[in-house]
Amino acid sequence: MLSPEQILSFFEDGFILIPQVYTKEEIKYCRDIFINAFKEELWRKAPFSSASIINDIYSFYPDLVDIIFNQKYMYAVRDLLGASAYWIPECSVHYNRITDWHKDSSEQELAGVTSHHDVSSPLLQVANYFQDNTKEGGGLTVIRGSHKNADHFAKMHSPFLPLKVINKLRKMAGRSSFQLADRHSELIDLSIKAGDLLIFDLRIDHRSTFIRGNRNFSTDKFAIFNTFGKGDQVTMDYFSFMKERESGYYRYFKDVPLIDLIYQKAEDANMKILY
Numbered sequence: 001m002l003s004p005e006q007i008l009s010f011f012e013d014g015f016i017l018i019p020q021v022y023t024k025e026e027i028k029y030c031r032d033i034f035i036n037a038f039k040e041e042l043w044r045k046a047p048f049s050s051a052s053i054i055n056d057i058y059s060f061y062p063d064l065v066d067i068i069f070n071q072k073y074m075y076a077v078r079d080l081l082g083a084s085a086y087w088i089p090e091c092s093v094h095y096n097r098i099t100d101w102h103k104d105s106s107e108q109e110l111a112g113v114t115s116h117h118d119v120s121s122p123l124l125q126v127a128n129y130f131q132d133n134t135k136e137g138g139g140l141t142v143i144r145g146s147h148k149n150a151d152h153f154a155k156m157h158s159p160f161l162p163l164k165v166i167n168k169l170r171k172m173a174g175r176s177s178f179q180l181a182d183r184h185s186e187l188i189d190l191s192i193k194a195g196d197l198l199i200f201d202l203r204i205d206h207r208s209t210f211i212r213g214n215r216n217f218s219t220d221k222f223a224i225f226n227t228f229g230k231g232d233q234v235t236m237d238y239f240s241f242m243k244e245r246e247s248g249y250y251r252y253f254k255d256v257p258l259i260d261l262i263y264q265k266a267e268d269a270n271m272k273i274l275y
Contacts, residue, residue, distance in 0.1 A: 001079055002016070002076055002080070007079060007080060010080060010199065010201075012145065013144050013145055014144065014148075014200060014201045014204040015142055015144075015190070015199065015200035015201065016076075016080075016200075017191070017197075017198050018072070018196060018199070019195075019196050020196065021070065021196060021197040022067070022070070023195065024195065026067050026195075027130055027194045027195050030067060030222070031130050031131070031220075033061050034093055034095065035220060037054055037060070037061075037093070038095050038220075047255065047256050048248040048251050048255070048256070049092075052096060052097050053092050053093070053097070053249065054095070055249075055252045055256065056252075056256055057091055057092060057093045058091055058259055058261060058262065059091075059259050062261055065259075065261045068224065073126070073197060074265075074269040076126075076197065077126060077199070077228050077269075080122060080124060080199065081124070081228060081229070081230055083270075084230045084231050084232075085228060085230070085270070085272070086228065086230065086231040086239075086272045087226065087227075087228050087266050087273050087274065088226070088227040088228070088229070088238075088239055088275070089275060090225050091252075091256075091258065092225075092252075093222055094222065094223045094224070094225075095221070096217060096221050097221075097223070098137065098208045098210050099207055099208050100207050101153055101178050101206070102153045102205075102207065103147075103151050103203050103206075104125060104203065105123075106151055106154040107241070107245070108237070108238065109151045111241065115233050115237040116203060116234055116237070116238060118234055119203065121232050121233075121234040122201060122229065122230065123227065123229050123234060123235065124200075124201065124202070124227065124229065125199070125200050125226075125227055126197065126198070126226045126227075127140065127197075127198040127199070127200070127223060127225050128198075128224040129194070129196070129221075130223070131219055131221055131222070132194050133189065133192040133193075133209050134209075136210070136214065136217060136218065136219075137208060137211075137217060137221055138192070138219065138221045139189075139190055139198070140190050140198060140200070140206055140207075140208065140209060141190070141206065141207050142187075142190060142200065143184050143187055143204065143205040143206070144186040145186060146186070146204050147201035147204040152177040152180075152181075152205075153177050153178075153205070156176070156178070181207075184205075189209050202227065202238075228271075231274075236274075239274045253275065
């Protein structure tokens with residue numbers, strides 16, 4: 001169980017890192033599965049997948065469910081959310097994916113859905129990384145406390161031509177939102193070790209840990225993410241918006257059924273599923 005100090009730290013900083021949730025043997029077992037799955041191009045058999053994401057991973061490897069969603073994992077989520085915990089399962093494993101600065105609510109922001117501005121309602125992103133985080137990558141870089149701040153990245157993706165021009169000029173001046181984030185005083189490369197569990201508020205400013213210009217990894221990098229909320233307006237708006245997005249990755253949530261094991265795991269943990 002999380003201590004009161006850990007819970008307070010999460011709501012203040014926007015993240016919490018829980019050490020040694022998994023054994024070395026469990027991490028190796030999962031990594032071996034993922035390495036073979038991508039080597040054998042299993043993604044070609046999983047709807048809406050790609051060479052960097054395999055959806056429906058638990059249908060192919062159901063024994064992963066009990067490993068990943070163990071008691072420590074589920075207790076930590078419940079400690080942060082209380083009795084009303086809703087789970088939005090992501091049934092995917094990510095392979096060597098690099099993302100730049102963003103909030104996970106940026107697409108909502110652009111679409112004018114703004115209930116997520118209420119940061120008193122937690123939206124958890126629970127991340128499993130199956131390798132240590134180093135300067136080469138393998139985990140997450142965050143700006144401490146930025147889940148409470150306005151979204152400076154949504155406008156970077158706006159199709160509005162004047163904004164595109166402004167963004168270009170700011171980049172030339174070294175003042176783009178990405179450049180400012182890279183120099184932020186509260187920037188932290190999280191010291192994630194294989195076997196740790198990371199929980200962060202999805203509204204925190206974050207990116208993959210990486211050295212710009214370097215995509216030649218010496219170690220294959222795998223990650224799995226799941227979202228949790230309290231079942232209030234903030235959670236429901238996030239879920240509804242995500243489920244209606246038209247990209248293939250999000251179509252998965254509309255067109256591919258969730259396996260029974262996930263529903264059973266949620267019931268055992270006294271959680272509700274949104275899917």
